[in-house]
Amino acid sequence: MKFSLGKWLLPTYVTLAFIFTMIPIGYTFVFSFNKVEKSNIAWKEFTFDNWLNMCDQPVVCEAFGNSLAIAVISTLISTALGTAIAIALGRYKFKGRSATNLLLFLPMATPEVVMGAGLAAQFLNVGISKGFWTIVVAHVMFTLSFVVVTVKARVATLDPRLEEAGRDLYANASSVFWRITFPLLLPGIMAAAMLSFALSFDDFIITQFNSGPETTFPKFVYTAAARGIPPEANVIGSLVFIVAIAIVMIVQVRASLKAKKLRA
Amino acid sequence: MATEFVARGQDLELVGIHKEFPGFTAIENLDLKIPAGEFFALLGPSGCGKTTTLRIVAGLEEATRGKVLIGGKDVTASKPHERPVNTVFQSYALFPHMSVLENVAFGLRQRKVSDPLAKATEALQLVELEHLALRKPQQLSGGQQQRVALARALVNRPALLLLDEPLGALDLKLRRQMQVELKAIQMEVGLTFLHVTHDQEEAMDMADTVAVMNKGEIEQMGAPEALYDRPKTAFVARFLGQSNIFVGDVVEENDHSISISCNGQRIAAPKKRSEKHSGKVALGVRPEKATFHADKPDLDSNHNLVGPGEIIDIRFTGVSNQYLIDVPGFGDITVFAQNVGKSPVVELGAHVWVSWKVEHAFGLSDLPLKADNDEA
Numbered sequence: 001m002k003f004s005l006g007k008w009l010l011p012t013y014v015t016l017a018f019i020f021t022m023i024p025i026g027y028t029f030v031f032s033f034n035k036v037e038k039s040n041i042a043w044k045e046f047t048f049d050n051w052l053n054m055c056d057q058p059v060v061c062e063a064f065g066n067s068l069a070i071a072v073i074s075t076l077i078s079t080a081l082g083t084a085i086a087i088a089l090g091r092y093k094f095k096g097r098s099a100t101n102l103l104l105f106l107p108m109a110t111p112e113v114v115m116g117a118g119l120a121a122q123f124l125n126v127g128i129s130k131g132f133w134t135i136v137v138a139h140v141m142f143t144l145s146f147v148v149v150t151v152k153a154r155v156a157t158l159d160p161r162l163e164e165a166g167r168d169l170y171a172n173a174s175s176v177f178w179r180i181t182f183p184l185l186l187p188g189i190m191a192a193a194m195l196s197f198a199l200s201f202d203d204f205i206i207t208q209f210n211s212g213p214e215t216t217f218p219k220f221v222y223t224a225a226a227r228g229i230p231p232e233a234n235v236i237g238s239l240v241f242i243v244a245i246a247i248v249m250i251v252q253v254r255a256s257l258k259a260k261k262l263r264a
Numbered sequence: 265m266a267t268e269f270v271a272r273g274q275d276l277e278l279v280g281i282h283k284e285f286p287g288f289t290a291i292e293n294l295d296l297k298i299p300a301g302e303f304f305a306l307l308g309p310s311g312c313g314k315t316t317t318l319r320i321v322a323g324l325e326e327a328t329r330g331k332v333l334i335g336g337k338d339v340t341a342s343k344p345h346e347r348p349v350n351t352v353f354q355s356y357a358l359f360p361h362m363s364v365l366e367n368v369a370f371g372l373r374q375r376k377v378s379d380p381l382a383k384a385t386e387a388l389q390l391v392e393l394e395h396l397a398l399r400k401p402q403q404l405s406g407g408q409q410q411r412v413a414l415a416r417a418l419v420n421r422p423a424l425l426l427l428d429e430p431l432g433a434l435d436l437k438l439r440r441q442m443q444v445e446l447k448a449i450q451m452e453v454g455l456t457f458l459h460v461t462h463d464q465e466e467a468m469d470m471a472d473t474v475a476v477m478n479k480g481e482i483e484q485m486g487a488p489e490a491l492y493d494r495p496k497t498a499f500v501a502r503f504l505g506q507s508n509i510f511v512g513d514v515v516e517e518n519d520h521s522i523s524i525s526c527n528g529q530r531i532a533a534p535k536k537r538s539e540k541h542s543g544k545v546a547l548g549v550r551p552e553k554a555t556f557h558a559d560k561p562d563l564d565s566n567h568n569l570v571g572p573g574e575i576i577d578i579r580f581t582g583v584s585n586q587y588l589i590d591v592p593g594f595g596d597i598t599v600f601a602q603n604v605g606k607s608p609v610v611e612l613g614a615h616v617w618v619s620w621k622v623e624h625a626f627g628l629s630d631l632p633l634k635a636d637n638d639e640a
Contacts, residue, residue, distance in 0.1 A: 164324050165357035167344040169371035169416070179370075183361045 025241060032234035039228030050231040060232040063220035070132065070216065071200040074139035079193045081140070082147025083185070089148070090155030107145045115142060116209035123210065130212030138210040139203065143196040150195060154188025194247075201240075273456030274335030274348070274423035275300040276321065281330035283316055283480075290316045292480040294330070298473070303450050303457045305471035307464060309503065313480040314460045315354075318426050321458065322351050335423055345374070350417035351426040354433075356409045358401035364388070364412050365397040371420040387419035388412075390449065407438045414446070418453060425450075427459040431466060443469050464504050468492065476500045496539050498546060498632035507548040508597050509632050514542050521622060527593030531568045531625070538627025546628040552600040553624040556589065556616040563619055570594055571617030575610055589618055 035045035055061035119138050123130055166176040204218040221233050276298040283291040291313045298304045306314045319325035321332055323344035331340045339347050358367050368387050372380035388394040391411035401409055410430060417425055431439045447470045450457050461467050467474045468488035475485040484491060484500045492505055501507035510531050512524035522541050523532040533547045563569055573591030587599045597618050
């Protein structure tokens with residue numbers, strides 16, 4: 001009997017790989033509906049309580065709120081700074097340009113432990129007490145490079161003649177930027193901001209070194225994991241996952257609708 | 265910054281423009297004056313500095329030395345957005361994130377002109393594209409994009425409209441059609457057009473005045489007919505149409521003509537059509553002014569005659585046949601014969617004599633470069 005390897009092996013492999021990657025997500029989602037007395041490790045009973053009262057465990061929501069605020073603030077700062085740097089690197093020739101290009105890769109190449117510890121030492125040196133704002137500073141530091149690299153790729157595809165056409169059509173420097181450069185870079189800037197937000201939101205290592213008493217969501221989950229994660233954390237984890245998937249789907253659908261319209 | 269905008273074109277004057285780029289000189293001491301309302305073409309091969317000249321006028325490039333005056337006003341230090349100048353870019357450079365209408369209205373909005381959309385619609389009507397106003401530029405064909413770029417510039421009624429090879433990306437038929445339209449629009453709106461191109465036919469067809477540019481300098485300037493009829497340098501003779509050029513020492517000079525000796529045969533040109541009257545001189549004639557004969561003709565002194573030579577190539581181009589005749593000692597001579605049904609019947613390899621009227625010959629101020637000679 002002939003056994004067709006390709007016919008069975010590939011689908012089986014793909015299915016197993018999918019199951020493997022989905023297990024943690026599936027577990028998190030399912031156990032967000034678990035009725036819990038002591039710990040959330042064994043399944044007891046289905047309930048919506050955790051979803052309805054997800055802030056019953058005040059620490060969970062506080063940590064989540066902190067993470068959200070830190071991610072938003074550090075994303076705003078690093079996106080603004082990173083976009084400016086990306087435009088400078090992509091558009092202008094200046095002294096130290098290639099050095100800047102190289103230095104920008106260092107934060108991406110350096111192990112987070114080293115960066116986190118190094119920054120923590122500096123805060124200690126200067127005598128700044130660690131908390132919310134030191135986390136923001138740390139997150140801006142390590143997300144900046146990713147923003148620059150993402151936006152720079154977009155700058156490279158931007159035809160400089162479009163900006164020249166703007167200048168030729170009576171637009172001064174700021175009008176050229178806001179009416180031409182910025183809208184054309186926007187997809188790249190948005191991608192950079194989302195990446196920066198995601199990196200900041202779930203960062204644990206660097207945060208651990210620079211947070212002091214401040215709690216963030218990853219920090220809370222890490223500590224709680226030792227005694228079994230409270231189901232409210234599962235709820236928030238699932239929520240973040242659903243929101244992220246929804247955003248990706250909306251963007252995809254919009255893009256394909258736009259492409260369809262262009263073809264018509 | 266109150267720039268005054270005028271409904272009619274203004275004159276442009278370039279004084280001693282010099283432009284250095286790291287490693288090379290793009291423009292060498294250029295002086296140029298374009299009268300208001302004229303269609304002026306800057307013609308030259310790629311890399312001759314014509315686009316750089318245009319960019320200096322637009323303000324997108326800064327001249328190393330020299331002045332730019334528009335309508336008598338020195339704008340050398342003005343930023344591009346302060347100059348009453350608009351450009352139609354080679355690649356059109358339409359804003360991809362705006363509709364066609366918004367593209368056209370862009371300049372009006374920047375200058376806070378009232379009712380920009382109505383005026384933009386009018387400009388789109390001028391180029392017959394008002395029905396596509398709400399499309400995005402990427403949804404238009406090359407020819408349509410070209411018209412939008414034109415409308416976007418024209419709607420501002422600039423004192424000077426700059427066109428940077430605007431027809432370069434269009435196919436031949438569309439290009440010729442746009443040439444006619446561009447010329448008509450220019451006459452209608454009465455603006456000064458500065459058109460940069462490497463297409464000599466395009467330049468001659470549209471422009472009132474053509475300046476032929478080579479290696480950062482203007483070699484010759486004038487009406488297309490004058491330029492074609494009497495090129496003054498070997499470069500112009502060959503870049504603007506084709507030319508047969510003969511080099512020899514002047515052996516006779518009288519009140520009316522000069523003659524050179526070329527391989528033992530004498531070739532003459534009218535004195536008033538010659539730049540140089542002594543020493544080694546290059547004389548030329550256009551291929552369509554020359555004719556060939558199967559037998560040695562008996563011609564008076566008003567004709568030049570060379571031969572016999574062998575026909576080494578015949579090319580049929582529709583309206584005319586192009587014959588390449590190898591005459592020993594003279595090199596290859598090109599002769600155009602119109603297809604009017606009575607051209608002499610000749611075959612490849614036939615031996616013929618070539619003649620042309622002395623009055624059609626012209627004398628150049630310089631000698632052709634060896635490389636140009638080989639190419640021709």
